[in-house]
Amino acid sequence: MPPHLPKQMKEAAVHQALTGHSTTKQIAKEYGVGLSSLNRWIKNAKNSGAPGMAQKEKRPKDWTREERLNALLEAAKLSDEELGAWCRQKGLHTHHLEKWRKELAQEQPSAEKTTSKQLKKEIKELKSELNRKDKALAETSALLVLKKKADAIWGDKEDD
Numbered sequence: 001m002p003p004h005l006p007k008q009m010k011e012a013a014v015h016q017a018l019t020g021h022s023t024t025k026q027i028a029k030e031y032g033v034g035l036s037s038l039n040r041w042i043k044n045a046k047n048s049g050a051p052g053m054a055q056k057e058k059r060p061k062d063w064t065r066e067e068r069l070n071a072l073l074e075a076a077k078l079s080d081e082e083l084g085a086w087c088r089q090k091g092l093h094t095h096h097l098e099k100w101r102k103e104l105a106q107e108q109p110s111a112e113k114t115t116s117k118q119l120k121k122e123i124k125e126l127k128s129e130l131n132r133k134d135k136a137l138a139e140t141s142a143l144l145v146l147k148k149k150a151d152a153i154w155g156d157k158e159d160d
Helices: 007-019 024-031 035-048 065-076 080-090 094-154
Strands: none
Touching: 007 024, 007 035, 024 035, 065 080, 065 094, 080 094
């Protein structure tokens, strides 16, 4: 085992590990380095973002909701052949897109239910407020009628 590997060999080993063609154990054995050394080189390369050290593609389950939605919109514009190439480029399969479509379709009714519940609650509050104001108006009208009757019976105090 050589004490120091040339920089090009380190980069080649790290690149091979990041592309995922072999396991780190196999790569370490092939280059004659310790597994912990190779793992440290990989970690350093990922942290430094060294040029030529492309990181692995993001797993489909790690995609955010916005990324999934954008991917679905982008994929919808493509023909079957273009879709296959696009999926390979993004590290996806068509079944991921189908799964995301189904998840999105299931989310929409729940959003509609939430909106519906909010509207029902608002309607209930408005009806309650309307009833309260109707009662207040009825009470005011009754008082006004009584005042007119009292004035008619006893006369206005201002007439004296």
